[in-house]
Amino acid sequence: SFFGGIWLIKADGTELHRVTQTGGWPVWWPDGKQIGYQMVTSEGNTQLVVTRLDGGQTRTLDALRFYGSNFPFDISRDGRQLVVTNSQHLSDEIWLLESAQDSKR
Numbered sequence: 001s002f003f004g005g006i007w008l009i010k011a012d013g014t015e016l017h018r019v020t021q022t023g024g025w026p027v028w029w030p031d032g033k034q035i036g037y038q039m040v041t042s043e044g045n046t047q048l049v050v051t052r053l054d055g056g057q058t059r060t061l062d063a064l065r066f067y068g069s070n071f072p073f074d075i076s077r078d079g080r081q082l083v084v085t086n087s088q089h090l091s092d093e094i095w096l097l098e099s100a101q102d103s104k105r
Helices: none
Strands: 006-008 017-020 024-028 034-040 046-052 058-060 073-075 081-086 093-098
Touching: 024 073, 034 073
Parallel strands: none
Antiparallel strands: 006 017, 024 034, 034 046, 046 058, 073 081, 081 093
């Protein structure tokens, strides 16, 4: 669900903590201090958002534009590549996106 929010809980079931009020399909960021997740805009499109667990700044990955919802994604261990599906065409595609920093090499 995109509307239940993101929660953290210890493996033993203790220390339940709400990280976000909305969003879903969370992915740990490689630094272990952030979580990426999907939000659905008022137009019904997916947005990828990254939030810090220490209560710091939340940012939207604006360079990615989706039409519709439910685009599973993951981030590489070094944080330089993001993989996401795209169901815009007759057949689904998988996109591998590199950071702008890596594309300049």
